[in-house]
Amino acid sequence: MTHQPPVITPDVLIIGGGPAGLTAAAELAGRRAGHVLVVDREQAAGGIPRHSDHTGYGLRDLHRVMSGPAYARHLVQQATRAGAEIRxxxxxxxWADDDTVDVTSPDGRYRIRARSIVLATGARERPRAARRIPGDxxxxxYTTGQLQNLVHLHHQPVGKRAVIVGGELVSWSAAVTLREAGCTPALMVSQYPKAESYAAFNAAGRTVLRVPVATRSRVTRVIGKGRCQAVEIEHLDTGRRRTIECDTVVFTGDWIPDHELARTAGITIDEGTLGPLTDTALRTSRPGVFAAGNVLHPVDTADVAALDGKHVAQQIINHLNSERQPAEGVRLIADAPFRWVAPQILRPGDPAPARGRLLLWADEFARFPRVTVRQDGRTVTRRTLAWPAAPGRVFRVPSSVLDGVSPTGGPVHIGLH
Structure with missing residues (x-):
């Protein structure tokens, strides 16, 4: 006879104990949504901020600024004080079935069957192998996550001289961590005409951290037997190559969602984000399964992910209290130079997306972007925004640009014109 593992039955299961998952848990438990259970594979909950030991966390969701570890602890305390359980x-x-997952922990194997499930599994940086960079x-x-884990959680030394691959916000986070570990960031390498991060961070990085940036460049080879000795970089416009001596290389950014659970569930995946396809209520294609945070938009700041968690909590409460099936919706499609848009489905009767913003990712820089929304061959909206669209960071567009969209029309295309 086959032995069946024991089953526990919370009202809401949240998979992932980062900012999105913990904020959703605090909101749900605080509003008496029943037994709210958060599971996380790490030794402690808190997500990436737990080992990102610099300030800048909490501005949008908590309206204050704190270090990553302090922010992670605060979110854990919020969730547990509200009554959520964290394992x-x-x-x-x-997945055992549509609403049941298989779990392994120090307590053994068991199953969790919930009335609603939230995927808050976050995102990860692509390592060197996934970027197909040759050499020794x-x-x-390292990736930034590996570096910060090594330095802040395990207090291990790294090298003395580093090259940082990428110019995103997280790239400057890597530079700060390297400095704290006694390693000099010798060069940052970006394929774009300027580093992808916000101008204020780029200026501060150059003046305070004194990190030069090689733009329109890429790493073509890693050199070293045993320990890294150098990297070879190439200028994309001239083809000129040079060798930079270093004993440490940090690959930053180039994010991909941790989407394995969504894929194995047969949940529809968006081709642009590579995360679950969702509507503005953050429903996935599987009834009762929602998603929130950077598994949907890789990658945004921790406080934006947290506000996703707050947004999805209300939608889960609505789901638990109603048998109403969501209406048919229209697809939102990102046109070049946008790579993706999140969320991707607009349904009549649904709320505006979190913070009233559509999130997009641009592959080209536009100082004063003119956002154009089209449906069925007609221009619905054309609006010039005062903030730039730039590679390497999320571009936020007020969801009011969709106000003229027909809920019974064809796909909605969002581009720059």
């Missing part, structure tokens, strides 16, 4: 070192390994395979090559 760490708990890995969801798969020495020690001293």
């Amino acid at each position: 760490t070192r708990t890995m969801v390994t798969g 395979r020495p020690h001293g090559v």
Whole structure:
């Protein structure tokens, strides 16, 4: 006879204990949504901020600024004080059926069957292998997450001289971590005409951290036997190559959602974000399963992910209290130079997206972007925004640009014209 693992039955299961998951848990438990259970595979909940030991967290959601570890602790305390249960070192390994997952933890194997499930699994940086950068395979090559885990959680040394690959906001976070570890960031390499991060961070990085940026460049080879010795970089316009001595290389940005659970569930994946396809209520294609945070828009700041968690909580309460099926919706499609838009479905009767913003990712820089929304061959909206669209960071567009969209029309295209 086959032994069936034990089953626990919370009202809401949240998979992932980062900012989105913990904020959703605090909101749901505080509003008496029943038994709210958060599971996280790490030793402690808190997500990426837990080992990102610099300030800048909490501005949009908490209206204050704190360090990453302090922010993570605050979110954990918020959730537990509200009455949510958090189980760490708990890995969801798969799906037993549409509303039941298989779990492995130090307590053994069991199943969790919930009335509603939230995927808040976040995103990760692509490592060197996924970027297909040739050369030797020495020690001293990291992603930002690996670097920060090594330095802030395990207090291990790194090298003395580093090259940072990427110019996103997280790239400057890597530079700060390297400095704290006694390693000099010798160069930042970006394929774009200027570093992708906000101008204020780029200016501060150059003046305070004194990190030069090689723009329109890429790493073509890692050199070193045993320990990294150098990297070769190429200028994309001239083809000229040069070698930069370093014993540490940090690959930053180039994010991808942690979408394995969504894929194994057969949940529809958006081709642009590679995360679950969702509507403005953050429903996925599987009834009762929602998603929030950077698994949907890789990658935005921790406080924006947290506000996703607050937004999805109300939608889950609505789901638990209603049998109403969502109406048919229209697809939102990102046209070049946008790579993706989130969310991707607009349904009549649904709320505006979190913070009243559509999130898009641009592959080109536009100082005063003129956003154009089209449906069925007609221009619905054309609006010039006062903030730039730029590679390497999320571009936020007021969702009011969709006000003229027909709920019974064809796909809605969002581009720049």
